[in-house]
Amino acid sequence: MSAQAVEATTTEVVDLGVTPLRELNQRLHDLATAPGPRRWRVLNPNGVHALACGLDVEVEVDVDGHVGYYCAGMNKRATVRVHGNAGTGVAENMMSGRVVVDGNASQSAAATAHGGLLVVHGDAAARCGISMKGVDIVVRGSVGHLSAFMAQTGCLVVCGDAGDALGDSIYEARIYVAGEVAGLGADCVEKELRDDHVAHVRRLLSEAGIDDVDPARFRRFGSARTLYNFHVDHAAAY
Amino acid sequence: MCGIVGLFAKSTDVEEQLGEHLGAMLVQLGDRGPDSAGVAVYRDPAPPGATKLVLFSADPREHWEALVDELARVFGDAGELFVRASHAVVTLDAEAGEIEAWLARVRPDVCVMSAGRVIEIYKETGRPEQFAARFELGDIRGTHALGHTRMATESRVTTDGSHPFAAGLDLCLVHNGSLSNHNRLRQALRREGMAFRTENDTEVAAAYLAWRLREGASLRAALEGCLDDLDGFYTFLVGTADGFAVLRDPIACKPAVLAETDDWVAMASEWRAIAVLPGAADARAWEPQPGVVYSWESAKV
Numbered sequence: 001m002s003a004q005a006v007e008a009t010t011t012e013v014v015d016l017g018v019t020p021l022r023e024l025n026q027r028l029h030d031l032a033t034a035p036g037p038r039r040w041r042v043l044n045p046n047g048v049h050a051l052a053c054g055l056d057v058e059v060e061v062d063v064d065g066h067v068g069y070y071c072a073g074m075n076k077r078a079t080v081r082v083h084g085n086a087g088t089g090v091a092e093n094m095m096s097g098r099v100v101v102d103g104n105a106s107q108s109a110a111a112t113a114h115g116g117l118l119v120v121h122g123d124a125a126a127r128c129g130i131s132m133k134g135v136d137i138v139v140r141g142s143v144g145h146l147s148a149f150m151a152q153t154g155c156l157v158v159c160g161d162a163g164d165a166l167g168d169s170i171y172e173a174r175i176y177v178a179g180e181v182a183g184l185g186a187d188c189v190e191k192e193l194r195d196d197h198v199a200h201v202r203r204l205l206s207e208a209g210i211d212d213v214d215p216a217r218f219r220r221f222g223s224a225r226t227l228y229n230f231h232v233d234h235a236a237a238y
Numbered sequence: 239m240c241g242i243v244g245l246f247a248k249s250t251d252v253e254e255q256l257g258e259h260l261g262a263m264l265v266q267l268g269d270r271g272p273d274s275a276g277v278a279v280y281r282d283p284a285p286p287g288a289t290k291l292v293l294f295s296a297d298p299r300e301h302w303e304a305l306v307d308e309l310a311r312v313f314g315d316a317g318e319l320f321v322r323a324s325h326a327v328v329t330l331d332a333e334a335g336e337i338e339a340w341l342a343r344v345r346p347d348v349c350v351m352s353a354g355r356v357i358e359i360y361k362e363t364g365r366p367e368q369f370a371a372r373f374e375l376g377d378i379r380g381t382h383a384l385g386h387t388r389m390a391t392e393s394r395v396t397t398d399g400s401h402p403f404a405a406g407l408d409l410c411l412v413h414n415g416s417l418s419n420h421n422r423l424r425q426a427l428r429r430e431g432m433a434f435r436t437e438n439d440t441e442v443a444a445a446y447l448a449w450r451l452r453e454g455a456s457l458r459a460a461l462e463g464c465l466d467d468l469d470g471f472y473t474f475l476v477g478t479a480d481g482f483a484v485l486r487d488p489i490a491c492k493p494a495v496l497a498e499t500d501d502w503v504a505m506a507s508e509w510r511a512i513a514v515l516p517g518a519a520d521a522r523a524w525e526p527q528p529g530v531v532y533s534w535e536s537a538k539v
Contacts, residue, residue: 046509046510046513046514047508047509047510047511047512047513048510065513065519066509066513066523067509068508068509068510069508085509085523087493087508087509088493103523104523104524104525106493106495106525107490107493125490125525126489126490126528144490144527144528145490145528
């Protein structure tokens with residue numbers, strides 16, 4: 001692993017088979033107020049919950065293996081890459097920064113997240129982007145049912161298929177899907193894909209490092225703005 | 239909460255260490271269910287025509303030898319008595335129904351935890367690490383097994399209310415979730431002649447499966463019937479003589495992870511329970527789709 005230290009900064013390697021999770025998280029939190037390594041590699045995560053949660057510093061954390069619930073929750077500024085699968089609520093309530101999952105993400109990925117970018121290279125399960133509030137999400141595979149439920153703003157890009165009830169009760173978030181959509185939720189409708197939308201998808205795919213999916217293949221979905229609790233006079237508030 | 243684990247051996251190495259692996263998996267999910275723990279292990283088939291039963295007595299001084307002598311005198315003994323903590327394994331040369339009817343009449347205080355040719359169910363209140371040590375899971379070999387750690391929501395914390403629940407011969411169920419129509423369904427199943435020992439929701443789901451199978455449904459059809467007839471949240475893991483099956487409710491509120499290598503198939507509520515298995519890091523892992531029945535069976539049958 002020391003071979004990772006190819007740049008001026010060295011990589012701090014932490015083995016969770018040896019180091020307690022709380023100690024690792026505390027050391028990552030301490031970087032917000034004190035100098036320390038800017039590149040970290042975490043070994044043997046073995047599905048632990050709340051790994052690299054609440055970071056608030058420009059730091060890169062690579063995790064070798066599968067993680068449990070709420071990995072990189074509340075993330076600010078940090079880049080967290082999971083070289084494996086992620087459990088429920090990866091990047092939940094992320095504010096900024098970037099979270100990348102090489103494998104699959106379980107339900108509620110990027111739930112309520114306000115900003116930053118979540119990239120899932122496998123599939124994301126049910127409720128991906130539920131109540132999202134500004135995050136951008138790019139899923140290389142498919143998403144499960146009730147994705148973008150009550151999504152307020154931000155963008156969900158799905159290169160594969162979407163499960164049932166996509167965008168149920170959606171506010172002003174944008175959804176782009178390249179594959180099949182099993183069904184749309186209440187007040188979610190398909191909308192015209194114009195040039196500026198294609199450019200938007202192209203930019204997000206590029207940021208996600210996905211260069212073999214044609215942005216013109218996507219369909220766009222969003223709010224019909226007819227739900228009983230939606231009032232168009234308030235559209236600017238979102 | 240509640241935690242579920244299942245392990246299906248595809249190699250003799252894993253069969254040899256089945257109980258040890260299962261115990262390690264259970265302990266990982268202690269935080270999901272600290273109230274009670276239980277396992278169903280499939281192993282050591284009874285001779286043809288004979289029935290293997292696991293009996294439970296709440297009396298720590300239960301004189302198992304005397305009870306088994308009496309049972310052997312009535313039914314003919316077909317295997318040695320084996321006592322494991324508060325449970326005893328008894329193999330008799332008779333059909334399960336006859337033995338259970340006799341026990342209900344003569345020793346109603348003794349519970350039949352499981353009956354069949356291969357199944358053995360053990361369950362108790364307490365944390366899974368205590369359970370694994372007390373029941374010496376590390377010594378248990380078998381072809382496949384499932385387990386449960388309970389955080390009670392619907393009914394009392396008792397041995398009877400722990401999982402797995404037997405759902406017929408060699409059949410059992412563990413459950414993460416809660417059912418909301420179990421009282422009404424219990425009434426309906428009582429009218430169909432099904433018996434209940436607890437107020438537990440999972441016991442109703444087990445009885446529902448047993449009833450559907452009794453009426454001629456396949457296991458897959460019985461499980462798919464749950465999607466229509468059960469209201470509530472569930473991830474089910476069902477053990478059969480030959481393997482196990484997984485079903486999540488259509489909303490998929492409760493978690494489930496499946497993983498497979500050349501040596502085993504595993505199911506758990508969370509990855510951390512699978513991570514303790516040999517070769518887990520390189521396993522193919524995925525999340526089962528809601529409302530879809532997944533099943534594994536041994537090639538022998």
